[in-house]
Amino acid sequence: MRFSLAAFLASSFLSASFLAGAPAQAADLPEPLWEAGIGGGAFSGPTYPGADDSTTQALFIPYVIYRGEVFSIGEESGVRAVAFANEKFEFDISLGASLAADASEDDDRDGMPDLEFLFEIGPQIIYHAAQYEHKSWTSHFDIKLRTRAIIATDLGSFEDQGYIVEPAFVYELKSKRNRHLEIQLDIEMINGSERLNEYFYDVDSRYAKPGREEYKAKAGYIGTEIGLGLSIPVNPQLRLFGGFDVEFYDGSANRDSPLFKDEMGYSGGLGLVYTFFESDERVPQR
Numbered sequence: 001m002r003f004s005l006a007a008f009l010a011s012s013f014l015s016a017s018f019l020a021g022a023p024a025q026a027a028d029l030p031e032p033l034w035e036a037g038i039g040g041g042a043f044s045g046p047t048y049p050g051a052d053d054s055t056t057q058a059l060f061i062p063y064v065i066y067r068g069e070v071f072s073i074g075e076e077s078g079v080r081a082v083a084f085a086n087e088k089f090e091f092d093i094s095l096g097a098s099l100a101a102d103a104s105e106d107d108d109r110d111g112m113p114d115l116e117f118l119f120e121i122g123p124q125i126i127y128h129a130a131q132y133e134h135k136s137w138t139s140h141f142d143i144k145l146r147t148r149a150i151i152a153t154d155l156g157s158f159e160d161q162g163y164i165v166e167p168a169f170v171y172e173l174k175s176k177r178n179r180h181l182e183i184q185l186d187i188e189m190i191n192g193s194e195r196l197n198e199y200f201y202d203v204d205s206r207y208a209k210p211g212r213e214e215y216k217a218k219a220g221y222i223g224t225e226i227g228l229g230l231s232i233p234v235n236p237q238l239r240l241f242g243g244f245d246v247e248f249y250d251g252s253a254n255r256d257s258p259l260f261k262d263e264m265g266y267s268g269g270l271g272l273v274y275t276f277f278e279s280d281e282r283v284p285q286r
Helices: 006-014 194-201
Strands: 034-046 054-067 071-073 079-085 089-098 117-133 137-153 158-175 182-192 220-233 238-248 264-278
Touching: 034 238, 089 137, 117 158, 158 194, 182 194, 194 220
Parallel strands: none
Antiparallel strands: 034 054, 034 264, 054 071, 071 079, 079 089, 089 117, 117 137, 137 158, 158 182, 182 220, 220 238, 238 264
């Protein structure tokens, strides 16, 4: 299952604001220089893009946020080194992930190797296209171009699995009175390298059988995902989040693969983030 909620969930795990403050304008709320805690939840979705079987898994991970003037970690993009930024353009690093899936969970991959956890990391260029001020909310629209290397791991070994190129359109609505209250809508168009698409759609001769013919995957378009996410504060340490994706695979470069079964998929997740520690030193919101 591609962790297609990654953009929103990463900002939920690692956003610039885990601390609920008293109602006030967001710009007036200072943030801790660093903080640490844990985030996680349960997620469900297709075992891989175009699969007709799904998997449900739980994931909990620790997080650390550091908000330096030049370098930061744990912000909305995960890691940020300000190589270039102005009012309209920004360059930083983006993260993503795909949860592991056992071949036994998918009838179409029965007898084939399991799909391992995929970690995604790479640069992105952000164009801040528009920002609007409402009475109680601030909204902004960004256009992002991401390129990420894909690394498969079972935590005992690591293997390169190619890369993705992913244009994305992101609309975000944030409360001015509580920076934890956020709504995000995003559209992502995913294109995979030959190596990545082979990982999902190849059928080697040794795994071929009637109804699952040998197939060689090619580079190209994987699909488009439309996602909606919501973050809600509960108390100064705890926030809840949820998200839902609809995935469209019509037009996929590898729709002729015997492993490509469905032109539409659905993913969803619910979780929480809890802050255990934070610094006394505060910095302005950036």
